[in-house]
Amino acid sequence: MPVFNFVSYLIGYVIILVEGDSPEKFINLALGNGVVLWDITSIGKDRLLVKVRLSAVRTLRQVARKTHCRFWIQKRMGIPFLYLRIKRRKSMALGIVIFVLGLYFLSSFVWFIEVTGNRHYSSAEVLGVAAEAGLKQGVLKKQLKPKIIEKVIQECLPDISWVGVTVKGTKVVVETVEKTQVKKEKNENHAHVIAKKTGIVKEILVINGQAVVREEDTVVPGQILISGTPEQGQSAGEAKKPLYVHAKGIVSARVWYNGYGEAYLKEKGQRYTGRTATRLILKIGFKELRINPSGIPFTKYKKEVTRKILPSWRSFKPPVELIKQKYYELENYESVLSREEARQKARQKAWAKVKKQIPEQAGIIRQETEEIAGKQEELVRIRILVETKEDIGLEKTF
Structure with missing residues (x-):
């Protein structure tokens, strides 16, 4: 079938509207005369849409007279009709030729x-x-x-x-x-373990260095948890001096996150329907030539414009530009939610905000959901509070 459609496009075909008391006789007699018909569609009582090759139109006139039917050409498709359209619009044909030659010429350069x-x-x-x-x-x-x-x-x-x-x-x-180069680490890689967020310390596991906080201590971002400068004395009576190390360890803490979401019981707005339309315009100098139909089939839409310009060569800028205008259809909508549905929607929004904050390795200990009372009865507000247990340590060199 794809080969048949391709050949039909090359030699040209038309879409005709057949009317009469007996369009079925028209179809049968046409087929009997060797006329190839396809995509036969009924669009009402005694009315058919049919595709037929251009060369068979003359034969169909005789068939129409014999069956007392009439037909009208609704649409012309294929290379022959495209050639006629281009021939009538010589400036567009010239522009296309210039555009193709320009592409060929410019494609031989590095841009x-x-x-x-x-x-x-x-x-x-x-x-x-x-x-x-x-x-x-x-x-x-x-x-x-x-x-x-x-x-x-x-x-x-x-x-x-x-x-x-x-x-x-x-x-x-x-x-x-x-080439791979081994970088010298800063100050022989001395480091502290610091807090990367606020929390209450629950467990400390020191691998290297010295802990400077205890369980149940509240810590803030940047605070040292495990020091990389534990003090050592050389001998009895001597002052202690620091011994620099790369501190390592795990500091588990309780951390809290919260998220807020809201939803209206009545919502109005615009949304995409999924339907789109595209217009192509070939601009040559100050003249614009539409390549496809110019009508916009939507009353409400969002427009997106992209331009493709040939790259300049030295001081020469080709005056040829292809403009693509894409239209996305919009429709008005109004939805009414029950209070429970609004709570669920607000809860989903709040949880989505919380989820973005929580690290993957964190374990959730507790979760609380609270509905916030407000003056607007048609608006439902939800706040979610989540408590986690996670490693808040971050190695920082010094």
Whole structure:
């Protein structure tokens, strides 16, 4: 069937409306005369919509006379009709030709260069070296010599161990792999374990360092929980001096989170129906040519516009632009909820806000839900309070 539809589009076909006392006889006689009909649809009493190839229309006129039926062409589809439309609008045809030739011409140049894998060197540094080897925006693709570019980049940037230059259409991707360097950790990696949030300490497990808080202590963000500077004395009577270490451990604490949600018993607004429509416009200079039908089938809609412009070459900017206008249909809605339904909706909103705050590794100990009384009876307010037990320690170097 796809092949049949494709061939029909190439040679042209029409959608006709058949009317008469006996449209079935029209169909049977047409088929008997070797006319190919498809997508036959009844749209009312003694009325049919039928698709037929353009070459068979003359035969159908004879069939209509014999069966006392009439038919009208509702829509013309296919390459022949598209050609006639373009022929009538020569400026649009010229614009399309210019557009295609412009694309072909500009596709032979490099317009975009992307650098990947670089960490130590900036993209600007890599692109600067690549430009010296002949890789830059606006250069002809056939003038590029990827192997030479790769060699120059490796010679000028010694921390890069491998380079790959790949041409993908009008884009060139420079892939780099840098040598692995072992970074010296700050101050021999001395660190404290500090609190990353407010809570009440429940358990402390010290792996390295010295605990400076106890169970049931209330701590705040940034407060030291396990110190990386435990004091040691050299001998009896001598003053204690700090011994710097990388503190490690687990500090479990009770932490509280809350979320708020609300819902109206009556809601009004607009929402998407799921239906869309698209308009395509070819702009040449100051003239706009519509490629498809211009009507907007919606009374309420949201409009989204995207533009595709040919990249400029040196000081020349091609005066060709493709504009796509997409329309999303909107409809008004009004919903009425029971008080219990509104509570459930507000509770879901509140829980969604709480859930975003709670870490995955945290364990929920207790959860409380509270309905907040207010002046507006048509508005339901819900607050959720959640208590968790979690590790609040965070290693911080010094």
